[in-house]
Amino acid sequence: MEKMKKELVIEDTEHRQKALQEGPLEHVFPGSTSKILDFLCVFDEWDYSITDIAKNSGISFKTAFDEIKRLRMQEVVINSRTVGKAKMYKLNLESPQGKSIHRLALDIAVKRATRQAH
Template identity: 40%
Template sequence: MFKAIFGGSPQSKILDFLGDHPDYDYSISDIAEYAEVSRPTLYKVIPDLMKKQLIVETREVGKSRMYKLNTKNEIVKLILKFDFELASKIAEMGEKDRIIFA
């Protein structure tokens, strides 16, 4: 839902994907596949998202580092709440009033 509102920037795609699965951690390869962001772009964007404390590195599995949404961050809590409220509101709206997101 997040990327439908705020566009398809890599950051939006990453936050949207991780926001749909806030309790799980993912490798760069997994995030690239499911968020539809190239690996080179992820390597550029991940440090900024970590610096802003929006995502955290959780562990290493073999040589892969794992990342997840930082659900302890107040901004992330607001993003998740906004995403939930928005999805709930859209679900409540009648078909004629529904906004179509591409």
């Protein structure tokens, strides 16, 4: 029963985004990488430039650039396309690493949201 309830919360986009916006990974693993991953997990349907990732994650462009490079090497983030001169990136949900991180972020978010509701 609890697992079904948990799955319903995850499937509901509004609840999922609200729970994820509180930065589940950054809450557990403080740092720039977690801020980037939280942002990319919340808005996983789109791709973003490094400038957008930096601004929405609350970190500097240089830090975002370095972290995205590192995350690409680990196949967690992919370069999805190029728009003009800007390369666009998104969470790699095709890789085991990307899937695991996305699932972990959702699990942490649901657990935190459930705890706060009680």
